[in-house]
Amino acid sequence: MRLNLTINGAQHTADDVWPGESLLYVLRERLGLAGSKNACEQGECGSCTVYLDGVPACSCLVAAGQAAGHEVVTVEGIGGGEDELHPVQEAFVDAGAVQCGFCTPGLIVAAHNLVERTGEPSDEEIREELAGNLCRCTGYEKILDAVRLAASRKQEAGT
Amino acid sequence: MTVGTPDNLASSTRGGVGQSPRRPDGTRKVTGQFAYSSDLWHDDMLWGVTLRSPHPHARIRSIDIGAALATSGVYAVLTHEDVPGIKYYGLEENDQPVLAVDTVRYQGEAVALVAADHPETARRAMHEIVVNYEVLDPLTDPVRAALDPEAPALHEHGNVVRHQPVRVGDVPSARSRADVVVTGEYEIGMQDQAFLGPESGLAVPGEDGGVDLYVATQWMHTDLREIAPCLGLPEEKVRMTLSGVGGAFGAREDLSMQVHAAMLAMHTGRPIKIVYNREESFYGHVHRHPAKMRYEHGATADGRIVYATARIVLDGGAYASSTTNVVGNAASLGVGPYIVPNVEIDAYGVYTNNPPCGAMRGFGAVQACYAYESQMDKLARELELHPLDVRRINAIHQGAAIATGQVVDTPAPMREMIDRLRDAPLPEAVDSGDVRNLPGGVSNTTHGEGVRRGIGYGVGLKNICFSEGFDDYSTARVRLEVVGGEPAVLVHTAAAEVGQGLVTLQGQIARTELGVERVSIAPADTQVGDAGSSSASRQSYMTGGAVKRACEAVRDRLFQLAAERFDVPADQLSLSGGKLVSEHSGVLVALADLLGDEAIEETREFHHRPTTGMDPVTGQGDTHTQLALCIHRAVVDVDVELGLLKVVDLTAVQDVGTVLNRVSLEGQIHGGTAQGLGLAVMEEIQLADGKLANPSFTDYLIPTILDMPPMRLDILERADPNAPYGLRGAGEPSTLSSTPAIAAAIRDATGLQIDRVPVRPHDIVHPVTG
Numbered sequence: 068m069r070l071n072l073t074i075n076g077a078q079h080t081a082d083d084v085w086p087g088e089s090l091l092y093v094l095r096e097r098l099g100l101a102g103s104k105n106a107c108e109q110g111e112c113g114s115c116t117v118y119l120d121g122v123p124a125c126s127c128l129v130a131a132g133q134a135a136g137h138e139v140v141t142v143e144g145i146g147g148g149e150d151e152l153h154p155v156q157e158a159f160v161d162a163g164a165v166q167c168g169f170c171t172p173g174l175i176v177a178a179h180n181l182v183e184r185t186g187e188p189s190d191e192e193i194r195e196e197l198a199g200n201l202c203r204c205t206g207y208e209k210i211l212d213a214v215r216l217a218a219s220r221k222q223e224a225g226t
Numbered sequence: 227m228t229v230g231t232p233d234n235l236a237s238s239t240r241g242g243v244g245q246s247p248r249r250p251d252g253t254r255k256v257t258g259q260f261a262y263s264s265d266l267w268h269d270d271m272l273w274g275v276t277l278r279s280p281h282p283h284a285r286i287r288s289i290d291i292g293a294a295l296a297t298s299g300v301y302a303v304l305t306h307e308d309v310p311g312i313k314y315y316g317l318e319e320n321d322q323p324v325l326a327v328d329t330v331r332y333q334g335e336a337v338a339l340v341a342a343d344h345p346e347t348a349r350r351a352m353h354e355i356v357v358n359y360e361v362l363d364p365l366t367d368p369v370r371a372a373l374d375p376e377a378p379a380l381h382e383h384g385n386v387v388r389h390q391p392v393r394v395g396d397v398p399s400a401r402s403r404a405d406v407v408v409t410g411e412y413e414i415g416m417q418d419q420a421f422l423g424p425e426s427g428l429a430v431p432g433e434d435g436g437v438d439l440y441v442a443t444q445w446m447h448t449d450l451r452e453i454a455p456c457l458g459l460p461e462e463k464v465r466m467t468l469s470g471v472g473g474a475f476g477a478r479e480d481l482s483m484q485v486h487a488a489m490l491a492m493h494t495g496r497p498i499k500i501v502y503n504r505e506e507s508f509y510g511h512v513h514r515h516p517a518k519m520r521y522e523h524g525a526t527a528d529g530r531i532v533y534a535t536a537r538i539v540l541d542g543g544a545y546a547s548s549t550t551n552v553v554g555n556a557a558s559l560g561v562g563p564y565i566v567p568n569v570e571i572d573a574y575g576v577y578t579n580n581p582p583c584g585a586m587r588g589f590g591a592v593q594a595c596y597a598y599e600s601q602m603d604k605l606a607r608e609l610e611l612h613p614l615d616v617r618r619i620n621a622i623h624q625g626a627a628i629a630t631g632q633v634v635d636t637p638a639p640m641r642e643m644i645d646r647l648r649d650a651p652l653p654e655a656v657d658s659g660d661v662r663n664l665p666g667g668v669s670n671t672t673h674g675e676g677v678r679r680g681i682g683y684g685v686g687l688k689n690i691c692f693s694e695g696f697d698d699y700s701t702a703r704v705r706l707e708v709v710g711g712e713p714a715v716l717v718h719t720a721a722a723e724v725g726q727g728l729v730t731l732q733g734q735i736a737r738t739e740l741g742v743e744r745v746s747i748a749p750a751d752t753q754v755g756d757a758g759s760s761s762a763s764r765q766s767y768m769t770g771g772a773v774k775r776a777c778e779a780v781r782d783r784l785f786q787l788a789a790e791r792f793d794v795p796a797d798q799l800s801l802s803g804g805k806l807v808s809e810h811s812g813v814l815v816a817l818a819d820l821l822g823d824e825a826i827e828e829t830r831e832f833h834h835r836p837t838t839g840m841d842p843v844t845g846q847g848d849t850h851t852q853l854a855l856c857i858h859r860a861v862v863d864v865d866v867e868l869g870l871l872k873v874v875d876l877t878a879v880q881d882v883g884t885v886l887n888r889v890s891l892e893g894q895i896h897g898g899t900a901q902g903l904g905l906a907v908m909e910e911i912q913l914a915d916g917k918l919a920n921p922s923f924t925d926y927l928i929p930t931i932l933d934m935p936p937m938r939l940d941i942l943e944r945a946d947p948n949a950p951y952g953l954r955g956a957g958e959p960s961t962l963s964s965t966p967a968i969a970a971a972i973r974d975a976t977g978l979q980i981d982r983v984p985v986r987p988h989d990i991v992h993p994v995t996g
Contacts, residue, residue, distance in 0.1 A: 085344070087346065096267075100258075101258070101262075101267075102257070102259070103258070104262070104264075104422070104423070105424075105501075105503075106424065106472070106504065106923075107504045107923040108504060109923060109924050111922070111923035111924050112422060114422060141258065142256075143257065146257065148257065149253050149257055149259065152253065152257070156253075159256050160249065160253060161248065163246070163889035163890065163892070163893050166473075166727065166893055167422070167471060167472050167474075167724060167725025168251070168256075168260055168470075168725065169262060169423040169472030170422050171255050171256055172258045175256055175258075191662045193931070194931050194932050195662065195668070195932070198932045200930075201422065201923065201928060201930060202422075202931075203419075203422050203475070203901075204473055204725045204893070205893055205897055206897045206898075206899055206929075206937060207896075207900070207930075207931040207934045208892070208934070209892070209893055209896065211931070
């Protein structure tokens with residue numbers, strides 16, 4: 068089937084899509100947007116997190132056809148690219164929250180959602196909010212640091 | 227001997243050793259631009275999939291590939307008959323078939339390969355392959371495999387991969403001098419590395435009949451030595467480039483899809499991509515050896531250990547992988563960081579029909595540590611001593627010997643570490659008003675009733691770098707030239723960046739040694755010499771050492787050049803801020819002007835000091851390059867009615883020799899601690915008759931951000947004069963000590979034995995008493 072998708076504000080078309088393909092597969096393998104990662108394909112790890120109409124979702128659990136007509140934002144759509152990182156992206160690098168980085172794209176989307184929605188989240192809020200994103204490298208300590216840093220920088224900047 | 231900044235470097239350069247510059251790959255990783263092995267794509271590529279055995283043990287009567295091959299969109303179906311070269315490979319023993327030949331020895335063993343134009347087509351065709359199996363009884367009890375001569379032999383040379391004894395002194399007579407004796411039987415479950423980036427990569431057939439491999443691995447040159455013979459190719463026709471690695475933790479030391487993808491590429495003449503999904507990943511790599519351990523310690527009334535005995539049985543599963551070295555670590559570190567004058571250890575690594583086990587962070591040492599630390603707590607109880615006191619009384623120190631007779635000849639500040647941990651502040655009492663702070667969390671299972679708090683300790687001793695006489699080395703090529711009017715350094719190694727931050731450290735070292743801020747790290751590939759494995763906490767030491775040495779060689783040539791041109795003695799020169807400075811006449815020349823169009827390039831190897839093997843009868847020998855200590859205190863709240871628990875606090879003291887990059891270092895200690903927590907309370911591959919019951923992230927649980935407590939670190943720097951910059955490898959020790967500390971805290975809260983990890987709710991609610 069032919070699929071029309073709105074991703075990061077741009078229109079994309081994919082042809083010959085098998086109906087069983089997930090949004091994650093179409094993003095990664097058909098549209099060249101490999102930022103979203105596939106680590107479990109069961110919605111357990113959060114590595115494939117994208118915004119679907121403004122709400123974080125595991126793109127591995129969304130059939131690609133279901134995303135037609137909806138707004139998808141992936142990690143590639145957060146910030147303004149490598150020269151213009153979003154404060155959350157900046158803070159992840161500064162705080163040492165990135166090691167192997169495989170969980171990072173999903174965590175960037177989830178943390179972006181948290182920081183954009185709340186002012187300065189408490190540690191308990193950060194933990195609850197990010198509990199759906201597995202990281203095997205960091206033990207999460209520096210991820211907490213990064214979210215705190217991004218939130219406080221954002222408060223300072225008054226944005 | 228140089229510790230710290232070299233003398234001939236007038237001032238430290240921004241982003242040098244001791245600082246924490248940003249990761250060079252950080253921006254690409256947070257924007258989604260960093261290319262992992264599963265992200266690779268090639269025009270015209272096909273997808274490869276692997277058919278795996280459903281049985282832990284079976285004979286293969288026949289394989290019918292006809293229907294699979296006839297499927298539209300399928301380009302190849304391959305079996306062991308299509309392996310172009312040698313049909314077996316392995317890290318230490320060539321015992322694992324590329325594709326099963328006539329027998330399968332574990333559930334998930336690779337049997338056949340399919341290449342097709344869509345992954346789903348390949349998977350459907352794979353299910354059309356008909357394998358006729360004669361199912362055999364699996365041998366799944368490692369103790370039986372080790373000790374029962376009647377057990378069926380799974381390999382021609384029997385079921386014992388290695389038996390390593392350690393014998394010191396006279397245990398029977400020491401036993402008569404002991405005032406207290408404690409014994410225990412301990413068990414450790416099978417842990418999975420559970421890296422997030424599954425096994426994957428791309429094989430591109432070359433015009434010369436060779437193949438280019440883009441894969442995520444820990445040690446490209448050892449891959450190459452295993453892959454090339456299987457493909458029937460000389461090593462120079464197998465060109466490897468490291469793609470982005472989504473974590474490793476030991477699981478990528480063995481081959482997974484490398485030979486398979488290359489076979490399909492050579493057969494079809496098309497690029498082949500293979501990506502495991504999570505379920506296949508559980509079958510596609512080795513795990514941490516489960517262990518059954520029987521210990522006995524005797525001590526005098528004043529707390530001194532007079533003897534220890536241990537029988538450690540490590541389940542290696544179907545193939546050897548790194549079992550030999552896992553046994554070596556378990557035996558040589560079997561009584562841990564304690565002075566024990568009389569020792570009898572027998573460590574076994576065996577074949578069974580369980581999944582193959584091999585490298586995982588802290589291998590061999592992790593298993594023994596849980597057992598000997600549990601014994602220390604038993605001793606403390608018997609002697610009515612504080613758990614830290616019994617450890618302090620028997621602690622190793624510089625000048626003392628470990629069980630192998632090897633004298634610790636560099637700092638081992640265990641007593642100081644114990645004292646610092648004793649003084650570390652404790653967390654506040656539980657706030658029962660907020661369920662998020664209680665066991666069970668927002669599941670709202672308790673408001674504080676039935677919750678008891680416990681405190682426990684663990685100390686671990688880990689060998690750093692490769693041991694037992696292995697000539698361990700790394701190679702670095704460093705090039706200095708002028709780019710766009712500025713001096714710039716390019717560092718090229720084959721060392722695998724697996725997330726630990728080695729690319730950051732390589733840049734730091736080049737900046738410090740050459741006084742140049744602009745440093746690039748070339749992609750790691752096999753066009754430069756062997757760097758060894760990203761394992762055994764060795765890369766800062768080994769590849770760090772090689773980069774340092776290559777930089778020094780570049781610097782020497784630079785000084786020579788300047789000495790000739792300006793007629794000054796080379797030994798009075800130094801580098802600072804991209805300029806050459808003479809002791810007497812100040813700034814001589816900008817590096818850019820001195821170099822002009824010339825590039826200076828040097829390649830150097832770094833070998834660590836030689837070690838010896840273990841004596842096959844007594845286990846004695848100077849087998850380890852470096853030893854590292856970490857100590858943990860865990861505070862755990864346990865809901866004794868439901869068996870749920872919450873680790874409230876983990877505080878660690880670790881000696882790292884010298885801090886080279888504090889942010890990366892802390893990340894290693896945090897991450898290691900988290901994997902130790904997983905082993906203590908949740909992570910286990912569950913097996914029934916050799917079959918995996920939980921190969922998914924729904925059923926195999928790793929710690930989430932809710933499971934991890936705040937981690938406080940106290941980092942000591944007691945430089946090791948043998949190591950580059952005085953560093954001590956730091957990736958693994960925290961994985962050893964956090965597990966027994968948490969187990970001890972649960973013991974303290976519940977009064978239960980806790981002689982098996984991971985601790986499950988029913989172990990607390992319905993403990994088996996023996």
